[in-house]
Amino acid sequence: MKPTRTHRRWRWVSRLKWASGVAVLCWMATQDAGAGEPVMHLGLGSYTTQLPEGAKGPSPTFHRSPGLRGKIPSNDWWSSLLWGSNAFEQFPHPLAVKAERSGLRVFYPGANITAAKAAIFGGMPGGTNDLILGDSAQSTFTNFTVEGWSDWFVTLKFAGAAAGLRVSYGHGSPYVFATTEGGRIRVTFAKPPAVWAGDARSATLGVSINGRPYGLFGPTGATWEGIGGTTLTCQASTNYFSLAVLPDNTPGTLALFQRHAHTHVIDTRVEWRYDERRAQVTTQHKFSTLHYEGVESSTLFALYPHQWRNGTGMDLLPYAYRSVRGLMKVGAGNSFSTTMTFPGVLPALPKAPGADSARIAALLETDFAKPAGVMGDTYWSGKQLGRLATAIPIAEIHGFGAPAKRLGTQLQASLENWFTAVESNGVPKRKNLFYYDANVGTLIGYPASYGSDTELNDHHFHYGYFIKAAAEVARQEPAWGAESQFGSLVKLLMRDIASPDRNDPLFPFLRCFDPYAGHSWASGHARFGDGNNNESSSEAMNAWCGFILFGEAIGDRTLRDFGIYLFTTEMTAIQEYWFNVHGDNFPANYPASVVTMVWGGKGANGTWFSSDPQMVHGINFLPLHGGSLYLGFPGAYAKKNYDALVRELGHDRFKYWPDILWMYRALSDGDDAERLFAESDAGQKLEGGNSRVNTAHWIETLKLLGPPHPGVTADYPIYAVFQKEIQRTYAVYNFRKTPVTATFSDGFQFSVAPRTFGTATASGTVRTP
Numbered sequence: 001m002k003p004t005r006t007h008r009r010w011r012w013v014s015r016l017k018w019a020s021g022v023a024v025l026c027w028m029a030t031q032d033a034g035a036g037e038p039v040m041h042l043g044l045g046s047y048t049t050q051l052p053e054g055a056k057g058p059s060p061t062f063h064r065s066p067g068l069r070g071k072i073p074s075n076d077w078w079s080s081l082l083w084g085s086n087a088f089e090q091f092p093h094p095l096a097v098k099a100e101r102s103g104l105r106v107f108y109p110g111a112n113i114t115a116a117k118a119a120i121f122g123g124m125p126g127g128t129n130d131l132i133l134g135d136s137a138q139s140t141f142t143n144f145t146v147e148g149w150s151d152w153f154v155t156l157k158f159a160g161a162a163a164g165l166r167v168s169y170g171h172g173s174p175y176v177f178a179t180t181e182g183g184r185i186r187v188t189f190a191k192p193p194a195v196w197a198g199d200a201r202s203a204t205l206g207v208s209i210n211g212r213p214y215g216l217f218g219p220t221g222a223t224w225e226g227i228g229g230t231t232l233t234c235q236a237s238t239n240y241f242s243l244a245v246l247p248d249n250t251p252g253t254l255a256l257f258q259r260h261a262h263t264h265v266i267d268t269r270v271e272w273r274y275d276e277r278r279a280q281v282t283t284q285h286k287f288s289t290l291h292y293e294g295v296e297s298s299t300l301f302a303l304y305p306h307q308w309r310n311g312t313g314m315d316l317l318p319y320a321y322r323s324v325r326g327l328m329k330v331g332a333g334n335s336f337s338t339t340m341t342f343p344g345v346l347p348a349l350p351k352a353p354g355a356d357s358a359r360i361a362a363l364l365e366t367d368f369a370k371p372a373g374v375m376g377d378t379y380w381s382g383k384q385l386g387r388l389a390t391a392i393p394i395a396e397i398h399g400f401g402a403p404a405k406r407l408g409t410q411l412q413a414s415l416e417n418w419f420t421a422v423e424s425n426g427v428p429k430r431k432n433l434f435y436y437d438a439n440v441g442t443l444i445g446y447p448a449s450y451g452s453d454t455e456l457n458d459h460h461f462h463y464g465y466f467i468k469a470a471a472e473v474a475r476q477e478p479a480w481g482a483e484s485q486f487g488s489l490v491k492l493l494m495r496d497i498a499s500p501d502r503n504d505p506l507f508p509f510l511r512c513f514d515p516y517a518g519h520s521w522a523s524g525h526a527r528f529g530d531g532n533n534n535e536s537s538s539e540a541m542n543a544w545c546g547f548i549l550f551g552e553a554i555g556d557r558t559l560r561d562f563g564i565y566l567f568t569t570e571m572t573a574i575q576e577y578w579f580n581v582h583g584d585n586f587p588a589n590y591p592a593s594v595v596t597m598v599w600g601g602k603g604a605n606g607t608w609f610s611s612d613p614q615m616v617h618g619i620n621f622l623p624l625h626g627g628s629l630y631l632g633f634p635g636a637y638a639k640k641n642y643d644a645l646v647r648e649l650g651h652d653r654f655k656y657w658p659d660i661l662w663m664y665r666a667l668s669d670g671d672d673a674e675r676l677f678a679e680s681d682a683g684q685k686l687e688g689g690n691s692r693v694n695t696a697h698w699i700e701t702l703k704l705l706g707p708p709h710p711g712v713t714a715d716y717p718i719y720a721v722f723q724k725e726i727q728r729t730y731a732v733y734n735f736r737k738t739p740v741t742a743t744f745s746d747g748f749q750f751s752v753a754p755r756t757f758g759t760a761t762a763s764g765t766v767r768t769p
Contacts, residue, residue: 039428040436043482045419045489047434047443054430056454058440058524059083064146065157071441073508074456074524077171077517077532077600078154081146083525089124091531091600092171094302094321094328095245096124099144099156102188103134104167106176108212108245109601110322115590122324123530123601128190130209133176133243136233137163137183150268151509152285152516170268171516172301172328174244174257174321177264185234185241187216192230197254200224204261205232206246206254213249217242217261220293240264240292244300247319247330256317260300260332262292270515274561279342279713279745281568282312285516286335302328303336305585306518306569306576310338324603325577326585342568343633343710344719345545346626347475348393349697350731350759352704356696357398363693364395364403372410378445378452381432382465383623383689385414386542389472390625390694397757398697412473412480418445418466419489434492441507443496456524460497460512461536464543465689467493468625471549475735475755481554491559494547500562512540513566518573519598531600535607536619537574538628544570545627552718552735564717571630577603578620581637593644596620613648614656617641617664623689624663624698629708629720632667638707639668652676657687659695670703705729716742728762 038049051057062072062082072082080088087099091109098105107130109122135141138160148155153170163183169176178185189209196213197206203222207214218224222236234241242261246253267288274281285307291297300317305326308316314337319330351357372388375381388411395404421433435444443463444453451457470490474481481487492506499507512520520540526532534540547563550556575581578595586595586603595603596616605611607619621631632638642665646652654661658680666673677699686692706724714721714732719742722729734740734752741751752758 039421042488042492043484043486045416045486046421047436047489047492048421048428049436049438051435051437052430052433052446055435055446055448057435057437057444058442058454058456060439062146062440063144065148068147071504071506071508072439073149073511074440074442075459075512075521075526075532076149077514077521077526078149079521079524079526079532080528081144081154081156083527087144088527089529089531089601090526091122091124091324092169092173093304093323093325093600094172094174095169095176096122096601097169097176098124099158100132101140103132103141103158103165103186104156104169104176105132106130106243106245108214108321109324111212113322113324113587115587117591118605120324120587120590120595120603121601128188130189130212131193131214131243132188133165133167133178134158134186134188135160135163135165135180135183136186138165141165151270152514153265153268168265170265171514172303173265174246174300174302174330175242175261175265176244178241178243180239180241184236185218187232187234187243189230189232192228193232195227196249197251198224200227203236204254204258206249206251207232208249213246215244215246215254215257215261217244217258219262238292245321247321253319257300259294259296260298262294263289263296263299264292265299266290268516272562272565274342274564274717276561276717277715279344279715279717280339281342281565282337282339283515283565283569284335284337287333289334298332298334300330300332301336302330304328304516304518304576305582306572307336307338309576309582310340310572312337312339324599324601340568340572341713342564342717343571343630343708344714344717344721345548345567345629346718346720346731347472347549347733348390348397348626348757349629349701349720350705350729350757351397352701352729354704355398355700357400359696360394360398360693361400361403363691363696364391364400367391367691367693368403368407372407372414375432377447377449378462378466379449379458380688381414381418382462382469385411385469386465386623386625386689387691387694388414389469390623391691392472393475393626393757394693394697408473408476411469412477415466415469415473416486419486434489436506442511443492443507451524458522459524460520460543461522461539463493463497464539464546465623466490467546467550468542468627469546471546471553474550474553478553478555478735481550487554490550494550494559497543498547498566513570515569519570519577526600528599530602533597533599533604535597536622537570537578537598538620538622538631540570541567541574541627541630542623542625545625548627548717549735555736560717567627574620574630575633575637579637579641581634593641593648594620610656612656613645614654614661616648617645618657618660618687621664622657622660622687624660624694626720629667631664632708633710635668635707635710638664642668658684659686659690659692663695663698666699666702667707670699670706673699674703711746712748713745714742715744716740719744729759730761731757731759733757 141158164181193207544567551560592605597604705722709723
């Protein structure tokens with residue numbers, strides 16, 4: 001839209017830098033100032049920088065040091081430190097910590113993990129367990145502020161009239177690093193700890209509290225006061241200090257941790273690279289350190305299962321910690337790398353030989369007899385966008401060009417409505433628009449829901465539907481995705497949920513995605529006793545699939561590869577922590593089959609809205625589309641998950657989200673899924689973002705072609721491989737203007753025409769719609 005009133009112009013250039021290369025996103029924003037509501041124009045799209053009338057936004061106040069720059073990193077494991085005056089527990093695993101008036105409380109949950117039907121519990125108890133790290137000159141601090149952060153570490157400053165205490169800690173680190181200002185390190189316990197190594201004249205002490213061993217590491221020459229009591233004070237001429245939870249209470253372990261204790265971690269960074277030929281994502285995690293004393297310049301870290309199971313060249317030590325995510329193995333160094341396999345995504349599943357196109361035609365007619373209304377808040381509007389976006393390529397695959405075009409026009413118009421902040425006559429809108437909050441650095445769609453406005457919750461769930469839908473429009477019309485049209489608005493949504501640029505002037509780095517935990521977080525503020533949480537992992541995957549498809553559609557391979565990193569990493573975390581596909585992460589006494597919601601301090605068997613098994617399982621399946629085949633890996637697990645659902649429910653006559661559960665069933669038994677679908681009532685209510693045409697096409701494709709085959713990859717990322725008995729089927733969608741020859745890891749190869757779906761069997765017979 002062109003502004004109709006006098007406006008001012010700014011030119012903003014955001015250089016998006018990431019490990020696999022450098023992409024430059026240049027865009028011009030124009031501000032419509034005459035209407036009393038600033039409107040920023042990007043290409044043909046626009047958003048507002050003034051809160052719409054009657055709308056609510058996030059808090060304007062955050063607990064960070066005055067000179068700290070950068071946008072607010074909401075949706076992180078430690079975000080509660082920034083929001084409000086009340087401190088909540090955080091879970092940087094293997095530790096749990098909490099900021100209190102007297103200092104930083106530290107606890108090791110691993111020794112106390114329990115399980116019941118409701119959850120796996122690994123939280124932090126009340127009181128003073130295990131210890132509180134404080135300052136001898138300040139019994140209580142007047143305040144604390146966030147002083148800095150990096151990719152998975154945070155630095156917190158406690159301030160008082162007589163002294164100050166600075167602490168740093170992060171994911172995977174068994175250490176808390178500290179420096180003091182004006183006082184001495186004080187460590188307080190609920191009862192006198194057992195001192196099993198060192199004495200009052202030792203800089204290092206080995207102590208245990210309730211059977212949990214810690215190392216207390218003063219600088220060389222330090223001594224201790226208070227041994228035998230509940231408060232230990234480190235007397236030292238220098239101000240640095242560390243403590244660590246230890247894997248055991250042996251002198252050798254204490255000596256190892258002491259050697260690394262005075263090499264403080266001061267920065268953490270993640271880098272990623274996608275190897276297209278091998279379909280592999282290599283991720284490097286780097287630690288920068290400040291060496292205070294000793295000979296070691298590296299640090300010790302604890303690796304989650306998704307890391308040590310996929311590690312490359314790791315220096316693993318014979319130590320481990322328990323956590324609610326499973327066993328964490330200890331490594332040493334200044335970096336470590338993982339390599340994971342990307343399984344491919346498609347705009348839709350292919351058409352199988354013998355597919356019933358007449359049924360698809362009839363379902364298209366009934367499902368979309370009325371124009372799809374994309375109304376309401378960003379979540380429910382997003383689901384309707386997703387419903388349209390999944391149906392369009394299915395219509396195209398089955399040869400129904402007219403319905404595909406009609407639905408494509410509806411989808412495009414709905415997106416453009418949301419992507420403009422002014423009416424066609426230039427009047428600023430009050431709903432169905434996006435607002436940018438410059439104080440926080442976030443994009444909020446209105447109407448909002450589920451705290452997406454005031455708490456910044458669920459942005460990746462909501463906006464993922466928009467991004468995936470935009471990818472479908474750009475598949476049909478690549479020019480629509482150009483920055484001169486609506487591509488800049490799509491990328492703005494992407495940057496809100498996961499900007500790959502640490503220096504992005506508008507958004508924080510990787511807002512919703514945790515590069516060390518390997519998955520996303522849903523709560524913006526994380527102000528819960530069990531830390532942050534993430535429920536619908538599959539809706540996060542929907543967003544990352546949108547990144548991939550949109551990037552490929554507009555020819556931006558750097559953006560595409562970034563999406564592949566997010567998709568592949570979160571997929572691996574889902575397999576480990578939601579589904580436990582290896583069978584060794586959940587405690588043996590956890591009776592439930594899945595973790596529905598991952599929290600920092602627990603794994604819950606239930607949703608925010610229901611404990612019904614259909615929703616407990618289904619919330620991590622929906623929405624199902626051409627990027628959902630990862631749910632079928634490994635093959636035996638899809639059957640195990642489905643069988644557990646039926647066992648928990650007592651039958652397979654599903655009342656809630658039956659379509660989603662039938663489609664999931666098709667990943668392990670297409671014939672049974674077809675039976676369930678055929679025996680259902682035609683008027684049975686489906687999941688709100690799905691359609692019968694998508695359900696029918698998905699089930700029939702898997703019935704005829706067999707389930708996805710995880711052992712074969714391709715050197716072009718928009719692919720899938722299926723296998724039924726001994727016949728293997730290869731599918732590719734070519735987004736490009738020239739033919740693509742896809743070579744698969746089993747040696748099979750075939751060529752696909754431009755902007756076309758192509759399939760081939762192992763015999764080499766190529767089929768296109």
